[in-house]
Amino acid sequence: MKIYYVEDEKDLSEIIRKYLMREGFDVTVFYDGETAIKHVEDQVDLWILDIMLSGELNGYDLIKAIKGVNSPSSIIFTSARDQDLDKIMGLELGSDDYLAKPYSPRELILRVKAVLKRQQQFSSSEIAQYDHYAINLTKREIKSNHGMIDLTNKEFELLLFFIKHTNQAFSRDDILKHVWGDNYYGSDRVVDDLLRRLRHKMPDLKIETIYGYGYRLL
Structure with missing residues (x-):
């Protein structure tokens, strides 16, 4: 399955990328919203978005853009800011799950698998x-x-x-x-x-x- 991961902390993104690849996922990493937003129409199973990104575009902008093109991709977003506020806003915009920083790679993997499992239930089974x-x-x-x-x-x-x-x-x-x-x-x-x-x-x-x-x- 194909995952797009948007995270401007390069050390963290490299660790998570390796964990995801070890689980068999095809992972592409973007370090800013400006680059990622050019790919919202790509065929991808899951986006993992950090809310706070360097540059003018943040994770909220990306969620809106992804939903704006009626993408079937699932979305998990992460944030180290006010957890309750970010969680409510992200879920209201249409994300599928939320993970507060700092998080362990294993926890993220579990969330990824759970979201993709739900997605498959609706796409491949009645x-x-x-x-x-x-x-x-x-x-x-x-x-x-x-x-x-x-x-x-x-x-x-x-x-x-x-x-x-x-x-x-x-x-x-x-x-x-x-x-x-x-x-x-x-x-x-x-x-x-x-x-x-x-x-x-x-x-x-x-x-x-x-x-x-x-x-x-x-």
């Missing part, structure tokens, strides 16, 4: 697995350790949205747009009602409430 829930994306069926789970169409659409965007934070407006569509003009509290029903039917879903903002599936 079955998505979350905890003990087996979600058939084609038949729209859910099987758990306790039997089959019946969801309404909207409940399934909400579940599918969260499953495809694990660890990403979304506002109620974001969820309304993706699940109900642009033409829905009702209250955003419909999200809370639907989520309450989904939690009742699938209690092992780790859906985090971000007070004053929205939700995230962990």
Whole structure:
């Protein structure tokens, strides 16, 4: 699998590059955002982005650029700054995971493998697995350790949205747009009602409430 790694600390980037290559990944390193942004349309499985980069472009700029071209690439971002702020901002922009500096190479490898595994589940199989829930994306069926789970169409659409965007934070407006569509003009509290029903039917879903903002599936 192909990985683009953007990190301006050259000693760190060389260590991580060697670890990733040892695991069999094809790794290209960029030391600044200006060079990396020229490659956002490349066919690559994963970007690893540092938020703080030398030059005018930072990791946030790169996430926006990658998402702006509708790239299917997964994104992991790292930061040594205010962890909570960076984590929320990065996840809101569409990254798949976050790792605070300093981190160990082995921890990064584990995160990389987990993100790529989730990506493969949706690209190569009609079955998505979350905890003990087996979600058939084609038949729209859910099987758990306790039997089959019946969801309404909207409940399934909400579940599918969260499953495809694990660890990403979304506002109620974001969820309304993706699940109900642009033409829905009702209250955003419909999200809370639907989520309450989904939690009742699938209690092992780790859906985090971000007070004053929205939700995230962990």
